[in-house]
Amino acid sequence: MLNDTEIDVLARRLLAAESERMPTAVLTEAHAGLSERDAYAIQRAGIALRGQRFAGYKLGYTSAAMRQQMNIEHPNYGFLSANMLVDEVTGAVDRDALIHPLVEPEIALLIERDIVEPVSTRMAMARYVGAVCAALEIVDTRYTDYQFRAQDNIADNSSAARFVLGAPVPFSRVPDLRLTGVLLWSNGEVVDQGLGANALGDPLLAATWLANRLLSEGAILPAGSIVLTGGLTRAHPGLRGSAFVAEFAGLGSVRAHFL
Structure with a gap:
């Protein structure tokens, strides 16, 4: 296990890489035995150093496509802060503020009640959305060239950077999220497609995994949280001048373009 000083040093190293937009070597290069517990401790220390207003959580690697693309075996989570939210009207993303961004379509859940006890089924989770x-x-x-181990990714806040939300649809009016399809367009062409079921079989189950994981760590998923339930396709490079539109059946569309 790392001590508090080591955790702080590694969190500051990642924060410097983000602020200076200069990638750093993976943490496991010098700490081959880095545990997930230590990785989450580094993540939390980094969030505290940033001092940004909490907005919710993002899930990483809930889809087989993303796990295969990045050679990660199981899901993880990171924190979302208010400054990561991109204006939904313009969808404008400052490319110069990022290192090597990738874009993926996701289904976001808005949690309306604190989740303070374990959730066992998708229908139980539905009551909180x-x-x-x-x-x-x-x-x-x-990190350099998107090459890392799971522990590196967790410490790096699961690669959280920016997110865009479309207009909220009341849960009572949404279709079965497992069957919700998405087309990802880039510069006028369809570049990928996916289903809600790609997120751990069901976005509601992805949120269930998160809520129960937080409870196991002595935390809760609080009311007001945004939960990004995980990429439904492979991730695509956000090049300067590129534009993306994700069209979801029953949920509308959302867009982003890189300046």
Whole structure:
């Protein structure tokens, strides 16, 4: 296990890489035995150093496509802060503020009640969800060439960087999220497609995994949280000048473009 000083040093290293937009070597290069527990401790220390207002959580690697693309074996989570939210009207993303961003379409859940006890089924989770949004997540690892182990990714806040939300749809009006399809367009062409079921079989089950994981760590998933339930396709490069639109059946669309 790392001590508090080591955790602080590594969290500051990742924060510097993000602030200076200069990728750093993976933490496991010098700490081969880095545990997930230590990785989450580094993540939390980094969030505290940023001092930004909490907005919710993002889930990483809930889809087989993303786990295969990045060679990660199981899901993880990171924190969302208010400054990561991109204006939904313009969808404008400052490319110069990021290192090597990737874009993926996701289903976002808006939690309306604190989850203070274990959730066992998708229908139990549904009782906590007030609305659903089409979403695009822009991930951006602080490591070189998107090469890392799971522990590195967790410490790096699961590559959280930016996200865009479409208009919220009341949960009572949304279709079965497992069957919700999405088309991802880039510069006028369809580049990918997916289903809600790609997120751990069901976005509601993805949120269930998160809520129960937080409870196991002595935390809760609080009311007002945004939960990005995980990429439904492979992630695509956010190049300067590129534009993306994700069209979701029953949820509407959301867009982003890189300046």
